[in-house]
Amino acid sequence: MAPAASALDQARSELAQREAVLRSRLADPDFLANRGLGNEVGIYLFCYDPALELEVRDLVGRLSRESEAGVLPCRLVERNLYDLLLGICDERRVSDAIPRMEAKRGTAALLDQLRKTASTDAFAKALDYGPHELGDVLLITGVGEVYPLLRTHALLDNIQHLFADIPLVVAYPGCYDGASMRLFAGAGNRGLEDGNYYRAFSLV
Template sequence: MSNQTIPDGRSLEELQRRSEILRRRLADPSFLQNRGLGNEVGFYTFCYNPALELQVRQLVAQLKSESESGRLPCRIEEHNLYDTLLDICRERRILDRIPQQEQRRGPAALRSQLLKTASPEAFAQAICRQPHQPGSVMFLTGVGEVYPFLRVHVLLDNLQPLTAELPVVLFYPGKYTGQSLSLFNRLEDGNYYRAFDLI
């Protein structure tokens, strides 16, 4: 990666540095076993400049490859939230009808219907359908692709009782202050207090 400067000041070099810290965390037995959290859930944010979306996708693919080859001592379960949305719509047999519904009823009515069909509870159930294996880490990606259908802080609330045994890393294109989330560094995405900034 070259040291290309991104408008908000964060560079590709900085992403590379943070990526190496993430890689070390994924090899840390305490992290993998959710130890040292003081009874808190193992939810972590990996925040990044939205302009680096393609590089972060490449990073996720690389980490998954390292996990599959045994270079990382964990099993990475990636759940892209946009793909999860499509899966929910396929299961409900509405995916093919979405374009016609939008044309007939308008985008606002379609959004309202999708919010009922693909609720945060439905997302959480779809993500946790398969049992988690020991030594797994869950990656949540595609956050920006499902906004405003899904607000990530509500998803985390619904995931909490289903993921107590494994760390969850939220790849977030924006900022997390420890109290609130800001998608794309400009959209208020809700208050949330239970996650830890990974780096």
């Protein structure tokens, strides 16, 4: 059910406030250097109402362009999980077989097979890059596009050691309370339980 206009207006107002916080973090030397975390890994969830997915995609595009132009004092490295999934399937040479497999064996069987092909380890390898530089921020998008194939908490468990030296921000269409995640939660929608993860911080 689509959120009411008043609820959507409130979600947009909150997104504008969250954008302001995100921008201030991306310009904060302590944030960029992972300082002040008490030896924790700098993993942050930037939560937003899933009804505003297109607005968030536009925001990510603007931030990426500003980073490339030097307007932001950081190098924003965006990785979209759905694009990575397509790349993994191409690399394993299974992309052309996916429609036939789903038609023959069904969606559930296809998901089981894809979980073996595009495992959390495969996503971790696709996300990793190097060398990391001071001022890098990894921004992960496309969380909702790869659900239920890939669960956010499982991915973060697999990659936290790879990015201990730079901040990692997950654009998350849902809610996070510091322990549990609810994907697609927003105005008037409780969303779906998406597992527990205790090592991340809410960006806002």
